[in-house]
Amino acid sequence: MNRKLQTALFVALTSMFSLHLCAQTPVKAHSFGGHIATGGIEFNDSEDDGDGVVQIYGFYNYAFTKYFALEVGLNVGADVDEWDCYEDRHDDWHCSTNNRSLFGLGVDEVEYSNLVTAIKGVVPISQRNSLYAKVGAQFYEYELSDGSQILHDDDGTGLYLAVGWQYVWDMGIGMNAGFERYNMGDLVSTAANIGISYSF
Numbered sequence: 001m002n003r004k005l006q007t008a009l010f011v012a013l014t015s016m017f018s019l020h021l022c023a024q025t026p027v028k029a030h031s032f033g034g035h036i037a038t039g040g041i042e043f044n045d046s047e048d049d050g051d052g053v054v055q056i057y058g059f060y061n062y063a064f065t066k067y068f069a070l071e072v073g074l075n076v077g078a079d080v081d082e083w084d085c086y087e088d089r090h091d092d093w094h095c096s097t098n099n100r101s102l103f104g105l106g107v108d109e110v111e112y113s114n115l116v117t118a119i120k121g122v123v124p125i126s127q128r129n130s131l132y133a134k135v136g137a138q139f140y141e142y143e144l145s146d147g148s149q150i151l152h153d154d155d156g157t158g159l160y161l162a163v164g165w166q167y168v169w170d171m172g173i174g175m176n177a178g179f180e181r182y183n184m185g186d187l188v189s190t191a192a193n194i195g196i197s198y199s200f
Contacts, residue, residue, distance in 0.1 A: 028172055028199035031069075034058040035195020037180060041079070041110060043144070044186045053077050053110065055191055057180075067122050071134060075114040075182070077189060107151055112142035112189070114182055116160050128169065132178070134162040140184040158183040164193070172199040 037055040059073030087093050118136025125131060141155040164178015174197040182189045 029063045031061040031063070031172075031174070031197050031199040032059065033174070033176075033195055033197025035176065035193040037077075037191035037193035038080075039189060039191025041190075042188045043107075052080050053189060053191065054080050055180075055189065055193070057116075057193070057195070059116070061120065061197075063122075066124075069120040069122070071116065071118045071120050071136070073116040073118075075116060075138070077110075077112050077114075077182075077191075079110040107144045108147055109145045110142070110187075111145075112140060112182075112184060112187065114138040114140045114160070114184070118160055118162070122166075128167050130166055130168075132162075132164055132166055132176075134160065134180075136160045138182055138184075140182065140187075142184055142187050144187075154185055154187070156185055158185060166197075168197070168199060173197070174199060 035057050037057065039053055039055075041053050055075055055077035057073055057075040059071055061069045061071045063069040085093055116136055116138045118134040120132055120134045123131045136159075137157055138160040139155075139157055142153060143150050144152040160180070160182055162178055162180040164176055166174055166176040168174035175195070176197065177192075177194045179190070179192050181191075
């Protein structure tokens with residue numbers, strides 16, 4: 001067998017073996033978990049973005065290879081009021097919300113929810129550490145109100161993006177941290193998150 005044929009055969013066998021490993025379902029194909037996130041929101045490209053937001057996200061993952069998984073999740077988010085506090089001359093503290101208008105529209109409350117379907121790609125960097133990226137669609141619904149009446153609401157489908165780092169122990173418990181972005185038409189949320197998961 002000549003040298004070129006040996007090299008071609010070696011490359012073909014190596015490629016087939018790599019594809020076979022990638023196609024195998026991992027031992028722990030299922031996982032679920034959640035995270036809490038905080039960040040900011042923009043409405044209709046407004047420069048006056050207002051308060052920050054807090055989001056809570058729960059998810060289920062099915063890993064169909066070592067490197068790719070399908071994720072479904074539910075996210076809920078709301079704005080967080082800013083507080084002004086001061087200490088008086090008697091050493092007593094007084095606090096009140098600085099409930100200013102958001103986006104220059106008279107809005108003081110924002111609430112939204114997102115049903116997410118995404119593909120998650122994983123890049124291992126050690127036995128337990130890996131980086132991940134997610135891209136998918138999210139079905140959103142949001143309301144902007146002044147506390148007594150809804151000033152603007154919308155629903156539809158938008159883009160969901162996330163990147164981050166995760167660490168999973170042998171017992172299946174994991175932790176993660178990252179960034180996520182929900183594009184909800186005129187409303188866009190960008191936040192940093194930290195969470196836990198369990199794989200089985």
